[in-house]
Structures are given as structure tokens and as C-alpha cells.
Amino acid sequence: MKKIIAIVLGFGPGIFAIGYTIGTGSVTSMIVAGSKFGMQLLWVLLLSCFFSGVLMFAYGNYALITGETALYGFKKHLKFGKVLAILIIVGITFGQWNSLMGILGISSNIIYEILAINYEGIVAYKYETVLAIAVLVIVIFYALMLVGKYTFFEKILVIFVTLMGLSFIISLFFVQPLPIDVVKGLIPTIPEVPGGKMLVAAFVGTTMASATFLSRPLFVKGKGWTIKNLDQQKKDSITAAILIFIISGTIMAVACGALYHQGKVVTQVLDMANTLEPVAGNLAVSIFFFGALSAGLSSIFPCLLIAPLLVADYQSGELDTNSKQFRIITAIACMVALIGPLLGTNPIQIQILSQVFNVFVLPIVVLGIILMVNNKKIMDGYKTGMAVNLGLFSAFIFSCIISYNGVLGLLEYF
Template identity: 85%
Template sequence: MGESTTKKSFLKKIIAIILGFGPGIFAIGYTIGTGSVTSMIVAGSKFNMDLLWVLFLSCLFSGVLMFAYGNYGLITGETALYGFKKHLKFGKALAILIIVGITFGQWNSLMGILGISSNIIYEILAINFDGLIDYEYETVLITAITVIVIFYLLLLVGKYTFFEKILVIFVTMMALSFILSLFFVQPLPIDVIKGLVPKIPNVPGGKMLVAAFVGTTMASATFLSRPLFVKGKGWTIKNLDQQKKDSITAAILIFFISGIIMAVAAGALFYDGKEVNHVLDMANTLEPVAGKWAVTIFFFGALSAGLSSIFPCLLIAPLLIADYQSGELDTNSKQFRIITFIACLVAIIGPAFGANPIEIQILSQVFNVFVLPAVILGIILIVNNKKVMKAYKTSIGINIGLFAALFFSLVISYNGIVALTEYF
């Protein structure tokens, strides 16, 4: 009797830790979606662990930016875009540019996410029902419509804590699936160490992947929405320490989970000279090693990653507009319902035209890079504005981190422009 009670209380403790996770869970939901899963798998399969350094820097700077945006929100009680509009000379133009850029990137991403998730569900069904093979397009489209309708209805229930709980479930399932997959295949330890040395693979598509990597890991949406989610959690200036820990934990987890996905792809595909170009290629990563079970575990992880991103992607445009207007997100307003409905319609475009979701996904991640310098510049100007921050002074360490992030984002944006010109 005693043993089962201790087991139960231990389980309860773990569940409490996971559910006690703050706004950082949204950061993970935004960041590790099908976009980053796709980028990590394609990178692992093509370049082994060579891009681990890009992932490391992206996560390091993400932590700094989440911390800076969160602190700004707690100290001033304002949200980011509203603050830009109010306090910066060209703040209004900057804020509008950011809204348009991020919405474009995230809605594009939504098409890819819905496409990949629907394809995954189709593949799982096709493994079990042979008759579906002739109806791939129809099944994928019907699945996509069903998934997006369910999510839209869930959005109308709209409460922060409700979204947070759903995200926690998906993110946990995703992490566990990929950790399980890692037991089946591992990259060589020396390759992991080599991957931390900066270099851009000099092959077609190398630059594009580096840009997609940063676009998906240093996601502007993650930082901008931070003050809103910190507010949604009910945190105040008394929670500065908690906010700091939450930012660090989120950054470490993003690095850890993304690195595992890359390692699984490197271990399963790179050494065999296989590449990923279609959704099913992703699952074939593991089949030789672990059979059908691996395919199911892996698909489950990728599906959880996709579903955990649909919420944040649907929420982003109304979030940013509410942030710009007043800093309050009203999930029951007419504006919220209309904007999220348009986002749902956009999401179905990819599956409706039968586009290759993997290409859409990587392209949309590259577009995310271009707004990044503006998002970083805005926060640098505002956290160093004495009138805004009052008695609170931003430390030299954080400033060095922010300027380094700005330099990094400019280099990657340039790299992204070169990649796109080569692509088109």
C-alpha cells in the first residue's frame, strides 16, 4: 500500500512541476512546432550535427530576449508594441512593420503546420487502412479542415489557463516521443562536439537552412507575446525572479528538445546518406531500427509539435493587434473571432492546393528572420530609456547580450536574403 502511495505522490509532484510551468510553455509551443521539427530533421539528415552552434546561439539569445521583454512587461505594466508606439520616435511605424511581418511569417507557417499535421494523420491512417491510399489528397484535406475547425472552436472557449494546459500536454508528449526515439538511434559524440564550432555548410540549401533555423528558434512572436503572457499569468513586479527563471528554463528546454530531434535525424539518416524531402521520409528515419513502433512514436511527437503550434499561430495576429491598441487581449471580442477565422482560412490554402508542406515550412521560417532585427532594436531602445524604466537599470550583461543578438540577427537576415535569391 505504502509503495503505491509514494509512487502516486511522486507522479503528482512531476505533474505539478510540469503544470507549474509559467509563460515559458508558450515560448516552447511557439518555438518547437512542426517548423522547427522539420528544420531540425532536414538539417540533421543533410549536415549531421554541423548546425548545432546555430541552435545554441539562437537559444542563448532567445533566453536574453525573453528575459528583457518579460522584465519590461513586469516593470512598466505595458505590453511591447504599445510601449514602442508610446515611447519611441518612429515607434508607430516600427510596431506596424512588426505586426505585418510576424503575421505574414506565422500564417505562412500555419499552412505548413496544418499540411504536415494532416499528412501525418493520413500516414497513420494509411498504415492501418489500405483502402485510403487512393484518396490521399481528399483525406489530407478533410483532416486539415477537421483539425482547424476543432482548434477554432477551442479558441472560442478562450482562457489563458486553458490554452496553457493544452500546450503543456502537447509539449510533454512531444518531448517524450523524441527522447524515446533517441534511444533507438544516436549520433557519434564527436559529431556533437564538432557541431558547436561555427561554420555554414557550403552546399545548395545550406544558407537557407541556417536562416530557417534562426527564424524558427529565435521566433519574434515568442518575445513580443511575452509581456502579454506574463500578464495573463497574473505576475507583477514581485515576480521578477520567477520571470528570470522561467526565461532560462524555456531557453534550455528549447535547446535540449531541438538538439534531440536533430540528433535523432543525424543518427538515423545522415550516416546512411538519406535525406528528408517529404513527410513520410521523416518517419522512415526510425523504421529500420525500431520497426512500426518507432514510426508511431515519431509521428506522435511530430504531430504533438504541430498541434502545439497551431494555437500560438492562430493567436498571434489578434495578440499583436490587441498589444498595439491597448495591451489587453480580449478573447471574447468580435475582432478576435474574425481575425482567428481569417487565419483558419489561410491555414487551409496549403492542403487545398496540395502543396509540399515541408517546402512551405522552411520558406516561412526564413521569412521570420527579417522582422527579427526590428524586434531586437525596439527592446534595446526601450529598456535603456530612463523615463520608461524609472528606477530600474538594465545590466551591462543583458545589454551585451541584446547587442550581440542584434548583430547575429543582422548577419542571419543578410544570409537569408542571399538564400532566397539563390532559391528563386
């Protein structure tokens, strides 16, 4: 047990990648997809996780070799880098803050459902209770943000991500998809139904998140890694990508096994909570509840961090978590997060839409790192390998196709 705990606590900046990637956005997308289409979109998840691993590796290597962070490097070295960096900051902040509204809404609804089971009197005051829970959660997280230490954030995330992963993997023992569904899911197809294109875009938006790659140099530096840790950085990137695929695929499989063949579709938070009840009873519901809540809470930290991270990256490449700027930007993010619960909107719909918006900045983020890691002057003579370049160029083509798909999906929706 001591060895297992040491391995978990020894996990590097990849824990933030999992925190960014597998939140309620990912859980929502996976459950909705699993309930609607079974394992049909497994191929999208596999490609997204593969390209995520390549991009995490490239951004991490860039930071260790040059000593610079991503946006600061774009501004310093690229011809239109300043404009590019500002566009990226605006695009990612918009997507992540929208996502934060959905995350807080879903997490608050899950806590409300747990309370409603034990205290029936609050059912008549659902809106007020959900809003009060949302305010309490965001105030607690803002207070934790003021502690302002990388190692503290990392330990909190390790706890949430571990609980989340174990909850979903245990849930899989209650319901398993058919092996033939898993095999079919690896064959590239897009569901020819209303909302199919948008869900594919949301899938990529949540598993191949730009915020994950751009923040990696800052987290690598926060970990204290140097050019001597190149091999460790590579292993950390691969491990993070594999874990993202396993946990996300498990969630989709649970929804497929429990709901798809019964023709049940998830549209509300309670539907997510009751994913397992028909076949596994209250115990499985409690375990799944716990996993979904851990996913939400593990995402609030990174989503609150993203705007001050990107601004600090652009300004100097150094993040000061004790600065006045950090406290003000995170306070604004907290207020934005409360908009969804305040309006009483369906958090699942907000979450899917926010993930779609995330894909539009992705091609710029991929192109930026391709230009940087292939400039020998910037990389101090370090040559990026052919395999990594092939992965990066493939990721760029994939991101362009998905962004186009996202536009078509939004046009269909509106």
C-alpha cells in the first residue's frame, strides 16, 4: 500500500492534464455518447488521447530545452506571435469559463441529489439549494486557491483524480459493454443523427484540450524539472494520455452497458446519476455519483487556474500565485462560474456547448508548437524527431477537420 501511495503521489504534471481533461465535461460527453451511440465514438477518443500525448510531450520538451513557456515563446519568436497569443488567451479563457459554469452546475446538482435522497424537505427548494451549494463550493475552492502553492494544487488533484478513476473502474464491474461494440467503436464513423457532429466536436474539445498543452510548460517548471528530466517528462506525457483514455473509455463503456441497449438517453443530471441503477442498484449509483462528483471537483481547480496561467505565461513565463493579479482573475472566474446555477439552466447543455467551443482554438495551438519545435535556433540545436513531427502534423490535420465539424454541428444546433 505504501508503494502504491508513493507511485500516486509521485505522479508529475500529468495529473493536471487529467484534471483538465476528465472533468464533468468529459464525463458528460462520454455518458451522453455512450447512452446515445454505444461505443461508436471510441475511435475519436483513441485519436484524441494519442494526439494529446504527442502535444503534451512536445510542449513539455519545449519548456525543458528552452526554459520558456508557450505563449511567452510565441510572442517572442513568431512573426505574428503577439496576436496569436492574445487570440489563444481569449479563446481558451472563453471555453474554460463556459465549461466552469457547467462543471459547477453539474457538481452542485449531484450534491443536491445526494442531499435530496436523505432530506426530502429540500425537494421543493431545488433552485435555492443548488445555488447555495454552488456558492459554498466556489468559495471553498477560491479560499484553497489563495494557498497558492504548486505542490498543494498537485496533491489536491491527485486525491480527486484517484477517487474518480477508482469509482468509474469499479462501476465497470457492474455493467460491461459487448466486446463487439468495442471493436465496432474503433472503426471511424460519425453518427448520422441531429447533434452527432456537435458531440464529436465536444469529444475532441474535452479530451484534446488546448488548455492542457499550453499550461504544461508552467506546470513542468512548477515541478522544478530541468533539461535533465526529459525522459521523465516523456514518460509523464505517455502515462497521462493512457490514463485519460482508460478512464474516459470506462465511463463511455459504463453508459453503453447500462443505457444504450435499453434505449435510454441522458438529458438531465439525475439521468447521469441513475446510469447504473437499472442493473446494479443503489450501491453502483453511489459509487458512480462519487466518481462524477470527484471529476467535477478535480476540474474546478484547473479551470480557475487557466486564465491567470495564460496571462502570466504571456507576460513573463512565470506564474506568481500570490500576486494581486492572480487573486483578481480567479475571483472573476468564480463569479462567472456562478452564472449557470444562478440562471438555473440545464448544466449538461452548457457543458456540451462549452466543449465544442474549445476545438476552434485547437488548430492554432497545434500549429504554434510545430513552428517552435522545428526552429533549431529556438531549440538550441535540438532536433525534433520524425515520429514526433508526424504526430504533430497529423494532430493539426485532425484538429482542422474537427473544428470544421464543430462549425457544422453548431449551425445544426442553432
